Amino acid sequence: MIPTADNFVALKKNISKEKRILSEIVSINKELEKSSALEKNMINAQISSLKSSLKKVNNEVKEILEKINLTKRLKEAEKVHVAKTEKNLPLLTKSQIKEKKEYEKEIIKDLEKQTLKRLRKKGKKIKKKRERKASYYTRLSNKFFRNTSTSLLKKGYFKNLKRNLIKANMQYLAKSYLSVVFFTTFLSMIGSFFLFIFLLFFNFGVTFPFITPVSASIFSRLGSIFWILIVFPLGVFIFAYMYPSLEKKSIETRINQELPFATIHMSSISESLVEPSNIFRIIISTKEYPTLEKEFIKLLNEVNVFGYDLVSALRNSAFNSPSRRLAELFDGLATTITSGGDLSDFFEKRAQTLLFDYKLEKEKKTKSAETFMDIYISVVIAAPMILMLLLIMMRVSGLGLALSTSMISLIMVLGVSTINVIFLVFLHLRQGKE
Numbered sequence: 001m002i003p004t005a006d007n008f009v010a011l012k013k014n015i016s017k018e019k020r021i022l023s024e025i026v027s028i029n030k031e032l033e034k035s036s037a038l039e040k041n042m043i044n045a046q047i048s049s050l051k052s053s054l055k056k057v058n059n060e061v062k063e064i065l066e067k068i069n070l071t072k073r074l075k076e077a078e079k080v081h082v083a084k085t086e087k088n089l090p091l092l093t094k095s096q097i098k099e100k101k102e103y104e105k106e107i108i109k110d111l112e113k114q115t116l117k118r119l120r121k122k123g124k125k126i127k128k129k130r131e132r133k134a135s136y137y138t139r140l141s142n143k144f145f146r147n148t149s150t151s152l153l154k155k156g157y158f159k160n161l162k163r164n165l166i167k168a169n170m171q172y173l174a175k176s177y178l179s180v181v182f183f184t185t186f187l188s189m190i191g192s193f194f195l196f197i198f199l200l201f202f203n204f205g206v207t208f209p210f211i212t213p214v215s216a217s218i219f220s221r222l223g224s225i226f227w228i229l230i231v232f233p234l235g236v237f238i239f240a241y242m243y244p245s246l247e248k249k250s251i252e253t254r255i256n257q258e259l260p261f262a263t264i265h266m267s268s269i270s271e272s273l274v275e276p277s278n279i280f281r282i283i284i285s286t287k288e289y290p291t292l293e294k295e296f297i298k299l300l301n302e303v304n305v306f307g308y309d310l311v312s313a314l315r316n317s318a319f320n321s322p323s324r325r326l327a328e329l330f331d332g333l334a335t336t337i338t339s340g341g342d343l344s345d346f347f348e349k350r351a352q353t354l355l356f357d358y359k360l361e362k363e364k365k366t367k368s369a370e371t372f373m374d375i376y377i378s379v380v381i382a383a384p385m386i387l388m389l390l391l392i393m394m395r396v397s398g399l400g401l402a403l404s405t406s407m408i409s410l411i412m413v414l415g416v417s418t419i420n421v422i423f424l425v426f427l428h429l430r431q432g433k434e
Contacts, residue, residue, distance in 0.1 A: 007068050014061045021054045138176055141183035149178035164244035167322040168251060169294060181240040185233050192232040199225045248322045254291040255323040256361075260354035262289045263329065267347035276337060277303060277310050295326060311337055325354065372427070380419050384412050 025047060032043050134142075152158060153175055162174040170177070200221055203212050214221050262283060269279050280296040283289060295317065302313035311334045318330035329350060336346045391408045 007064055011061065011064045011068075014057050014064065017057050018054060018061070021050055021057065025050050025054075134176065137183075138172075138180055141179040142176055144186075145179040145182040146175060148182065149175040153178065158241075161241070161244065164248050166320050168244045168247040169322075170244055170247065177244070181237060184240050185237040188236040189229075189233045192228050195232075196225060196228045199228070251291060252323045255295065255321075255326050257358070258289045258292050259323070259325055259329070260351060260358045262292050263347055263351040263354055267344055267351055270343040270347055276333070276343060279343075292326075295321060299330075310334075325357070372423075376423060380416060380423075384416055387415075388412055 028043055028047055028050075032040060153162075158174070158178060161178065165172050165174060165177055172180075200218065201214055203214055204210060265283060265286070265288075266279050269282055270276075274282075277300065280300055284293050284296050284300075287293070298320075299313055299317045302308045302316055303310055306313075308316065314330045314334040314337075318327040318334070321327040321330065332346060332350065333343075335341075336343060388408060391411075392405075395404075395408070
């Protein structure tokens with residue numbers, strides 16, 4: 001039969017009736033647990049009557065579906081037209097029929113080959129798992145110093161190293177990084193030993209030949225260059241151990257520069273009454289705060305990967321944050337969410353405080369930059385000129401050290417270059433990335 005509008009209307013009514021019956025059965029079942037024995041008998045009788053009515057409605061739906069047929073039969077005129085068309089087709093010979101069948105087989109084979117090729121290509125598109133492996137240098141360091149590092153950490157040494165590695169976003173285990181520090185120090189000891197042996201018998205000069213044999217006695221030479229064996233390895237160890245804390249301070253500076261503007265952004269987002277975790281997702285999607293983006297991704301990973309609720313994730317992120325101000329923001333946000341406070345008002349007031357601190361820091365940096373400029377002019381420009389004049393006067397008068405002109409020039413160039421490098425490193429660590 002051809003489906004009519006009445007059939008569909010009846011089907012819709014019966015389905016809605018089934019929904020009502022099922023909802024009544026569910027609500028009655030909930031009341032069954034709280035009822036007494038007498039009431040349970042009455043409720044069970046009511047449920048059985050509802051079930052029987054539900055069966056009756058199901059049978060009606062079945063009858064309606066049998067009446068509905070979405071296919072349409074051909075009319076008699078159309079059947080006659082098809083039959084005439086088939087009669088008018090030309091008859092094929094046996095050879096033509098054979099060729100037609102072979103042609104069809106070839107087409108089918110070609111289609112099968114193309115399908116297999118597509119399936120093979122799809123099979124090759126396997127997602128590669130992104131596995132991060134330790135570098136060869138780290139594995140080599142662990143091979144030699146892993147046991148030593150583990151035992152020292154268990155005894156309570158280097159307590160701050162693990163915290164600094166987490167806050168600096170350095171993807172190292174504490175024992176692995178400590179092994180790298182020891183291995184690097186060991187290599188610097190070997191290098192300083194060979195340098196010591198070389199300088200024990202040879203001198204560096206600025207004129208040709210640049211390397212000359214030592215004319216002084218070996219014991220006096222030994223006393224003058226013995227410091228190389230201690231200073232170089234010790235300097236390498238201190239720098240490698242302090243590097244995570246230096247990186248943490250650099251990240252803290254960049255976070256403090258981005259945080260006031262990100263807080264203003266979060267304040268405007270929170271006015272739309274979105275779920276608090278979505279605020280951080282929106283900030284990440286803007287790509288305007290690269291340093292804060294990493295901290296917010298860590299926060300969302302606490303929720304999505306480790307399964308913490310947002311308040312616990314905020315507390316954990318505050319504990320592991322490299323910036324004190326960001327930690328205060330996380331703690332304040334967790335308290336506001338717990339107490340049911342207004343997030344927009346919280347972000348607005350916190351943004352005002354952070355902007356005020358940002359302006360004060362800018363003024364301090366401007367004044368300190370003026371001071372450093374004066375120090376740089378006096379140390380890098382005036383001091384080398386005065387020192388060069390003194391050395392030349394000592395050479396002319398014959399007092400003190402009688403250095404050659406080339407040696408004085410070399411000392412000045414190396415001294416000025418070293419001071420410049422020290423100033424650049426200091427300014428980079430102090431100001432961070434603007």
